[in-house]
Amino acid sequence: KIVSPGGNDPKILEDLKQEGDTVAQFNHPNIVTVFACGVVDKNYYLAMEILSGGDLKQKLASGTLDELKTLKIMKEMSSALAHSHKRKTLHRDIKPENIMFNDEGRAVLLDFGIAKAQGKVSEFTRIGAVVGTPHYMSPERALGKEIDERSDLYALGVVMYEMLIGKKLFEGEDTFAISYAHVHEPPPPLPKDKAALQPILDKLLAKSPDDRFQSADQLTVILDKWIRRLERNNSQTTQGFVPITVKSKSSKLIITLLSAIIVAGIAFAAYWYFTKEKIEVENNKLSTEMQFEMSEKLTAANRFRKMGNLKNAENLYKIVLTKYDCNNADARQYLGVLNKKALNEIIAQCKK
Template identity: 40%
Template structure:
């Protein structure tokens, strides 16, 4: 992730009101005053802040999600902090601290870089010297990282920033990989890197190596020299395919001597590239002088002249170049000889002042006077060539004839007007090509026209207009590339989200979706998938709530049942106590009291078998006792009557009656005995 501060930088000692305002708008991180947001990426947001303890300005890189939301992102974030902590190099961004914010989100406190990005400087244009002053330190930074077992995996202009003094710094190790690490926080088959700067092996989904970073460095070198990446397309996937299949890009003629270096950096096979960044640095230092950076060094030896291409390790014989080298050495030899002779004989030869004046003022050759007839012929030829469209060139052209006339007559008005007409014709052609959308051709025509007449306002205005069109198209292309890159990022997060969704890891799925929406907020598939995830989460929450209600109801019913069971046990115990007392009363013959105890026990346990059985027995006993009382009363009455009858004469009828009474009495006694037997049983 790249970031850049705003032009107006508040003082670290801002007032309490500003601190209060910031605390209301931004996240809260202990020990830091957040000033503003300065960058946002797929995994984190970057804020400019002031470290309270030291009063220094820093950049705070804050993880986009809470610490426990997604272990994968948290571990990757911690890994970036550990990598930066172990890399100590002036051209690698410095880490100050790592911690957790009040919102339970991981953060990195890193060096604040205020000098902008390389991407912005490329837009402004870079000289060869500036290019070398940037590419070499970044190569040294990569060398340091590689020596510590770290592969950056995303070397590109937006990840190269500058300190306030212009020193280039390699940043954003968010997708860096540690060589030999057993844990890889990247989904299998997921492409890591940016399409425009991705090595062929990364595009194939293979593990990145040192040579992968060198490939990205080669793409950056080409872009600094030419102004745009070597492989471009409207579709990121097409761009990736170009990295895999298209031929190596060719530099303009003025940078042709750097072509072998670029060929090694951008070789399709990793094995054909430099072994490491140090080898690249050694070669570029030997080929391109560190001061001017304009021409390669050439080693000349005896015999056949050879050009040692340190870049490719090959030696090419140049027999065609031999004559030029021999002439060169011949001239040098003659000069040295003259100097030596002059040095040896300067005391013997006395050069007088008149001789020096004579040497300094050679006799002028007579000037050739051109006739008016020759000028007239040249003007006619130029007029015909102008109408035929033969405007410029070293051969037969209108410009050449007008120039020839001006050599004869420096102030010839017709020739000067003719040159102006050529410039205006180029203006017409340039405007025509501009309206047709061929902006580069239009600029070429304008360049030719201005080379003839540099001060024509029409050409100058048109060039400005065309350059504005070019800048607008370039900006649109950059925006399109950004959108394409965002589309790839969103698509990658969509793939991860779908995978997590299939595994029912809904929180991780939401994290991937939100990361993708940071890249493309209106991505239809991500939005649709988020709706599905939210629906599933709501359904799961409903199911959980239902289960909780069922569990709570079951617990309540269990408590009720337990209470009822306890109450039944208590009531049964009470009924048993009533039964015991009732039996005691029964034995004592206190049937009424026994019945009261039975009724009391049955009130507690209505279906108590013991109490019911005892109650039935008591009813039988009570009935028997009642019958016994009746029999006793009858027996007593019969006895009284019998006693009274002894004093009276017995009549025959009375004897019969007494016999019937005795029989009846015997029946009663038998009934009482049977009742007693039943009671005993």
């Protein structure tokens, strides 16, 4: 790959080389292998592996993918993003053309051409030489706001929709119309035969980053569970599974009651745990599943706090800090308001 920016600005070429160097440091089966990169005669070059299986856009030109294949590609891409995000690099241009396949059929993410190391803004991206693709742009990016890992996950959700439905999430006459839809319009629902995957898509395509999966690792855990479920049933489709839909008042009531029971159970467990004995911090090394569990408990704690149920919120914040991560900033902040003494006791036991 050779890039010749307009004007051959030395600063742009240097920024391109720095970004290429970042990608060259990745070592992941679902991220393209870069062998060398540099600048020769004011031209930027990138030498990378050959991917003979074509790209996802070409595959979609032949029709939609079944759910199992879609989920497997999604898992490979979420794993790739988890790898780059842990190295503080956002992709910022997730789209079918940038997902290619090797001769074994494995999905590979490439073209980090507008990738950005978090906390650093390159001259190349700042001047607007590359702005990403409007069809896959997150609401916060369309609004010009600061973005993080969750913006990449939104774009991946748009790709998931396209794999399942065969068309783009939002269409429009121009970039403004498409961007407006990403910011304001609800995503079209999946058809009934694929509705079981609606909760995953809803979470990926939430307008607020806080309502999405908070990391690619969280997404990978969910995708892996679905893939194993389909493979156990020797099925390519989720049509045989009961979809989670909320259409009638009765179904809304059932889901509300079930949610209340689950939340009440969590609250009771938290209350029991903190009344039976003194606070003890475990300092666990978190697995991906434990990280997801912690995220769920933080969400429940925040919900209790906003509802004014401060005791349950306090107990859940304590669980987050003692059972999962004693350095969690959100839990520390809110527990400090609710029970400063308990927070100080936890901090005293927390390994720095």
